[in-house]
Amino acid sequence: MAEVLTAVDPEPEEALELVETGERRGLLCTLFGRCRVTYDGRASSTLAPGDRLVVLKPDGTVLVHTDENQQPVNWQPPGCTHEPALEDGAFFLRSRRTSPDERLVVRFEHLAHATAYNATDAADLALSGTEADLRQRILDEPSLLEAGFEPRATERETPAGAVDIYGTDSDGNVVVVELKRRRVGPDAVGQLNRYVEALGRDLHAGATVRGVLVAPSVTDTARRLLEERGLEFVSLEP
């Protein structure tokens, strides 16, 4: 049964003990209250006082969430060390990362709530509709790309990176397929073009290498780039 430690309007000492207990026992902790946040590492940031929800995960993750946006306003990734502390009577949460060296400091002016949760979760997310699923569909039914297409390899390595699907067409030409699960812009065309160029150099001179972008749709700019590069497009939903 999921265990819950909770403290409303905790004294800083109380919050400290709760977070230290959480860390010792591998709990998921949350703090809510008025705080300032500073970050320094790959970039630097400061955040003036405001009410935020801070989440501490046993894997070292820190999330600082405001009342809006999906993304945290500040964070630390897994692998960081939580360093809760009292200073001048206030509760501080520090988080340190090495390689790259990055520090996050959350200084609470007021703590409204602190909790620690014992979370057990063995389940894996089962996700479908990814690019890998789109690839499998084409491998199962190559004619979705075009009649006569024969897949030869997936993730085939080239000097420019791995090709999603590598195959041949009914004329024996090499076909490079780049898959995207959603509408694509210019970047995907550049990616496909790199693969086609790389394979054109690799294969014996004279071999024709076709590049086919597979996606639900393309933007105008991307379509223009495809034409300039002599590349093709096939529309497929993921």
Next chain:
Amino acid sequence: MAEVLTAVDPEPEEALELVETGERRGLLCTLFGRCRVTYDGRASSTLAPGDRLVVLKPDGTVLVHTDENQQPVNWQPPGCTHEPALEDGAFFLRSRRTSPDERLVVRFEHLAHATAYNATDAADLALSGTEADLRQRILDEPSLLEAGFEPRATERETPAGAVDIYGTDSDGNVVVVELKRRRVGPDAVGQLNRYVEALGRDLHAGATVRGVLVAPSVTDTARRLLEERGLEFVSLEP
């Protein structure tokens, strides 16, 4: 002062009332307990029962966090409608999005904790060390790029997109600068190349357009691509 509503081991009815109150009053709510999650929209997913922290923001965001990873295992973006409900005696949280149509359902088998927080936060994050800061440094001191460089425009539009910095060198050649705040791979080279090509077509024939990638460093593959495309690299930390 930040207000806190909280309920340990709430009955489903209690949790429903708390979340409904939170929604009415624009509160940030959290739920912790054993739940299953299904998502259907741009992709689809299912998640077997486990203990998770669910965060509901007044802007419509939903986050489902497990005890590990920085990213939520499931989520809905801002703008969605929270739809808490009781069904067969269990607490359900549904979230609906339109355009694209996406649904998230969290079904709680057991609720260990529910909270609602009144969060007021007017502060904006002050972030430095971004690409915009790197650009300003070059505008302030163009010789960081090379002696004689003269910036003429930022975000100059081309058919292929906006150029970070557009300028001229000491010989009067056009210079296209693409900035990256971190080590770059092949993608950034493709981006720069698109701009150079687009400007080469735009400008009168015979004009030389140089492309310069500015970043802390480049990968080997990217360096090779730069050479193939006749593009240049200048190392600058953000």
Next chain:
DNA sequence: GTCTTCATGTCGGAT
């Protein structure tokens, strides 16, 4: 570790 690419990417700004 580095490199490369995917992502239900998210987010902001411009058109």
Next chain:
DNA sequence: ATCCGACGTGAAGAC
């Protein structure tokens, strides 16, 4: 609304 690119992108897989 779509398009485009930045992001302290994060996360996974390959090497």
